[in-house]
Amino acid sequence: MLARKAWQFAPDDSLPAWLHRTALLEAKAWLRGELRRRRREQAAAELGTTMKTSEEQPALRALVPLLDEALLSLRERDRTALLLRYYEANRCATWAQPWV
Numbered sequence: 001m002l003a004r005k006a007w008q009f010a011p012d013d014s015l016p017a018w019l020h021r022t023a024l025l026e027a028k029a030w031l032r033g034e035l036r037r038r039r040r041e042q043a044a045a046e047l048g049t050t051m052k053t054s055e056e057q058p059a060l061r062a063l064v065p066l067l068d069e070a071l072l073s074l075r076e077r078d079r080t081a082l083l084l085r086y087y088e089a090n091r092c093a094t095w096a097q098p099w100v
Contacts, residue, residue: 009018071079 005022074082
């Protein structure tokens, strides 16, 4: 790390102070990345559980491919509006504004 960031180190800087600050900033960056990764994994896990259908609902399981096909047949704009409304529970005023 010292070699990578040596250009930031001035000759009159204290090496221990610079190393402490650099280590602190690196640790914060790692922690932020770790928290982002965990949030993404949690969201993916939640999405995975909402997309699964139970064995007790064969009619719904049969509809999933038909719904996917219908969604793919929509124009990009309409599909985006529908998905925003369903998955993010956005009100019409929130997602319709860019298209008005």
